[in-house]
Amino acid sequence: MALRFYNTLTQQVEQFAPLSDNIVRMYTCGPTVYNYVHIGNLRTFTFQDILRRWLRAHGYRLDHVMNITDIEDKIIRNAAAERKSIGEYTAVYTQAFLEDAATLRLEKPERLVEATRHIDDMVQAIQKLGERGFTYLSEGSVYYRIASFPGYGKLSHNDFSGIRAGARVDLDEYDKADARDFVLWKAKKDGEPAWATSLGEGRPGWHIECSVMAMKYLGETLDIHTGGVDLTFPHHENEIAQSEALTGKPFVRFWLHAEHLSIDTQKMSKSAGNFYTLRDLLGMGYAPEAVRYLLASVPYRKKLNFTFDGLKAAATSIERLRNYKLRLETGKFSPGVNEKLEQTTLAARKAFDEALDDDLNTAEALAAVFEYVRDTNTAMDAQELLSGNAVSALEFLARFDSVFDVLTPSTRGGGLSDAEVDEQIAERNAAKKAKDFARADRIRNELSAQGIVLEDTKEGVRWKRQ
Numbered sequence: 001m002a003l004r005f006y007n008t009l010t011q012q013v014e015q016f017a018p019l020s021d022n023i024v025r026m027y028t029c030g031p032t033v034y035n036y037v038h039i040g041n042l043r044t045f046t047f048q049d050i051l052r053r054w055l056r057a058h059g060y061r062l063d064h065v066m067n068i069t070d071i072e073d074k075i076i077r078n079a080a081a082e083r084k085s086i087g088e089y090t091a092v093y094t095q096a097f098l099e100d101a102a103t104l105r106l107e108k109p110e111r112l113v114e115a116t117r118h119i120d121d122m123v124q125a126i127q128k129l130g131e132r133g134f135t136y137l138s139e140g141s142v143y144y145r146i147a148s149f150p151g152y153g154k155l156s157h158n159d160f161s162g163i164r165a166g167a168r169v170d171l172d173e174y175d176k177a178d179a180r181d182f183v184l185w186k187a188k189k190d191g192e193p194a195w196a197t198s199l200g201e202g203r204p205g206w207h208i209e210c211s212v213m214a215m216k217y218l219g220e221t222l223d224i225h226t227g228g229v230d231l232t233f234p235h236h237e238n239e240i241a242q243s244e245a246l247t248g249k250p251f252v253r254f255w256l257h258a259e260h261l262s263i264d265t266q267k268m269s270k271s272a273g274n275f276y277t278l279r280d281l282l283g284m285g286y287a288p289e290a291v292r293y294l295l296a297s298v299p300y301r302k303k304l305n306f307t308f309d310g311l312k313a314a315a316t317s318i319e320r321l322r323n324y325k326l327r328l329e330t331g332k333f334s335p336g337v338n339e340k341l342e343q344t345t346l347a348a349r350k351a352f353d354e355a356l357d358d359d360l361n362t363a364e365a366l367a368a369v370f371e372y373v374r375d376t377n378t379a380m381d382a383q384e385l386l387s388g389n390a391v392s393a394l395e396f397l398a399r400f401d402s403v404f405d406v407l408t409p410s411t412r413g414g415g416l417s418d419a420e421v422d423e424q425i426a427e428r429n430a431a432k433k434a435k436d437f438a439r440a441d442r443i444r445n446e447l448s449a450q451g452i453v454l455e456d457t458k459e460g461v462r463w464k465r466q
């Protein structure tokens, strides 16, 4: 079976291939840098990371653009409250976002683009929309006339034909019930940052920024556009209206939307006290890999119910996989290949691939991995797994980890290198040999404090990072 995705635009699961050149041209609505991103945002970004990695596993190259929204109502409000310039204020949270993304092992998109560096492009696009009769001016602001775009509503599958012409909305975010002509260019208000342009003094609306930056770097028709499901309306609907009015061509072939994350089945909110950033979870002692695993483990189109039990279970699953890998790497296996087990490996790999090809069904893919781990652990217990099988098992594990990326422990601050750990173990062995058991225990405890666990086996000491 081929790679396929659920397309919000057609409401169908469709076979995917890029339009040209084996390159996937993809756009992601990035963060609005007014605060730290929360784990709901990170769920969406983790989905995009799994998507990137699986597209590459198919041999595609990526040209992936993510915007940084660094001018917006909440930014202006918060920066003013802290008496900072917009640039000073957003630099802090842009950096924090990049750090969080790196901690979660989210690959960096090929291009990260900031809205404030594309004001001229946006002004030109708004002017062109005006020349084509899609806009009007009111009190210094420019609005998009949705009645002039017959396809309005095709992404969110809403019928907006009854909307009263001329009703306007100045906010960037609003409900379906408030579908109105939306603002492209906001006239300057007192105390707000503004750019002096041919449209007058003001600043761009949020929606135009994504249309302009997506098409500037990726061309008029994108292969994939992703975002959280809450962006479907109005943001993505408005992106389509703007972009297709400018080019007369389909803006995006595949729209992929990630579902919400809830906390203990509740909506995450600051007022409910169940609002978490990645930094909060790390501060409680959870490893970034456990967070990544949990966020990736539920298929992106299903609602993810975040619980601390789930996070602990994620950590346990990772631990199991790492122990399994260690056993394969350090075990003594008889030479040769058990053909029956080779078939098991092939079948597991096929099940893994088919699950991810099926609209990134990560839950099924993980099930295939754990079934395989169980079967081959049993085979190792029975001495039926041979050296050739160990090689292919490690290869399968590497394929798994090229997508899920949880097997290598994050290094802690001040962590020991592998060579330093080996040195300590050699000293401990020497101490034991000299019957200085107090010293041997001290070394073990010191290593343990640094997250290094020793295990005495028949073949000598094995160690791992926790």
Ligand SMILES: [Zn+2]
Pocket: 028, 029, 030, 210, 235
């Ligand atoms: Zn966007």
